[in-house]
Amino acid sequence: MVLKKDGKSQARAGLIKTVHGEIETPAFVPVGTQATVKSLSNRDLEDIGVQIFFVNTYHVYLRPGLQTVGCFGGLHQFIGWKGPLITDSAGFQIFSLGEGRRQGRLKLREEQDVPLVRITEEGVTFRSHLDGKEHFFTPESSIEAQVVLGADIIFALDECIYYPATFEYVKMATERTGRWAERCLTVSRRDYQALYGVIQGGVFENLRQASARDISRLPFGGIAIGGVSVGESKKEMELVLDWVVPHLPEDKPRHLLGVGEIDDIFTLVEKGVDTFDCVMPTRLGRMGHVLVHSSKWTLDITKSQYAKDATPIDENCRCFVCQNYTRAYINHLFRVKELLAYRLATYHNLYFLEKLVEKIRFSIKEGNFLDFKKEWL
């Protein structure tokens, strides 16, 4: 539900209602790959103001497995998280972990190393990155898995397209994604689950537009824009949004998959995206890159220049970490590889981003989003 549109851009402030609570948009969606936002408790997430988080179907399908989560009635009960959740189709991990293997970044025993991922019209065969065991996912079985997991927002299975890719391949994969989208819609879901269709099309204007039109005319609860985070430049993300957004229905929520750097957030909100997930703030945090309100947005807290720095990570931040810990102490924790390091940095980064997005929402409602953007960038 769109509550307010920015007069000078496509930015929109809205509300997504779920049985597990409302999500004020624009909203950043942290990623809890293995059914946990790494290092944080549910209470931490609530304290930070996280409204919803993202769980990867691929990972929980492998461990602990659908049967275990099913025993609990779904991820909400399994995790003990009362708010809304998103799961993806497993497609991205199937394709990206397969790609990682092809490029030699992920290693299995040699005899298991081929084939990586085998795609047919019916579905996709892949090997687990854990033990090399073969699994088969179809559009239908992806939805069935997500029904067991029980997230509030779920995604149709798409074929993730690598970059760079030829026009012919992108066209074929995008069209198949369209056919898979229709098949996903045939599967019964829990009453409360909103199924989002996924737009592909690479960096080809007419393919993106066709995909946007195809997905938009289907009875999905929301629209996701995929394939934007895979090797494309920031400029190309802008182009894709410019091609796609005019074809999207006004009344459906729009999710951008896998993007969430600070400057990107301003761009995608300006172009009319409502929600967006990204591992960036949590992954960077665990590497010691903490978010600050400066021209570069992050500082590397592990550097020796912070070893005696008695100031908080960010002087204007009101998070539990910045109110209680110095840069020097966090620097020490990282240098001696203490568990608390990863937790404090993750907490701060998520809080920092939540507050930024909260201010963005406020600026849209107040009608000064572009001024606020200028002030920050």
Next chain:
Amino acid sequence: MVLKKDGKSQARAGLIKTVHGEIETPAFVPVGTQATVKSLSNRDLEDIGVQIFFVNTYHVYLRPGLQTVGCFGGLHQFIGWKGPLITDSAGFQIFSLGEGRRQGRLKLREEQDVPLVRITEEGVTFRSHLDGKEHFFTPESSIEAQVVLGADIIFALDECIYYPATFEYVKMATERTGRWAERCLTVSRRDYQALYGVIQGGVFENLRQASARDISRLPFGGIAIGGVSVGESKKEMELVLDWVVPHLPEDKPRHLLGVGEIDDIFTLVEKGVDTFDCVMPTRLGRMGHVLVHSSKWTLDITKSQYAKDATPIDENCRCFVCQNYTRAYINHLFRVKELLAYRLATYHNLYFLEKLVEKIRFSIKEGNFLDFKKEWL
């Protein structure tokens, strides 16, 4: 200050006053080796009811170094912990890491591997376990380091004695510990710091008694009993306490170094010990061994039998973990090696132990400690 003595045993309930707060005794002292109780924030420690924790001088001397902690005025400010702290003399780590190297459990480059630890009357030369660099500690420099660190309770440098050891070696080392104790007392401390002398003597009755008398007659603020956790049996710990305690002054607090399993806690309290530190509950927690009120005291939450167990770790526990998480979810976190696993298990174990020791204090004050012990063991 002893508030109440148990009529039927040597158990005592008391109070240790420090400028950073009071410690009700008997008290368990968790270990925060590198100036952090692994995985927990200061707020967690407060929520658990931790009254005081232990930092290892050896580790913080190496990283971040005395100069850095000194810039902050001491560990309290560096960590941001407002309650009382204990530091040790560094002796135990110097000797035990040296011993680990001798036994091949710790490896340095070969040319750095000798000598491990070189003891003279003046002090001890050792190599850092991090980079093999040589360091020299004397009784005086150990106290000077602990003055920089600024903990409320600090320890005299002792010579840790390995087990088994000959009478001649134990006698020589125990006598040197006595001479070192006197030298420690000559160093100026911060007004508020209580210096504890350390009793050694191995498992030889007359050496333990002589050491207890020697240390007790010196003007220490408290008495520590060392060398009990190193390879001795539970029976030998009881013997050592029986030999030593009759020689201790009633009015000084007594600390037992490095012991804290559930049955040991009942024994050492019964024998008249006030405070005791141990890495057990935190280290076991990180391995997935969580404390429960059953005959074996722990269960291995990583076992597959808990993968679908919807109950909390301990049904009677009121900690944040048991109120919010199931065994199944924690089992999953351990199996996929998620950071939150170590935190939840550590939190629960410390809470479980704090509550047990709180009940022990209460039972002493109520005059039914031995009944309470029988009920638990």
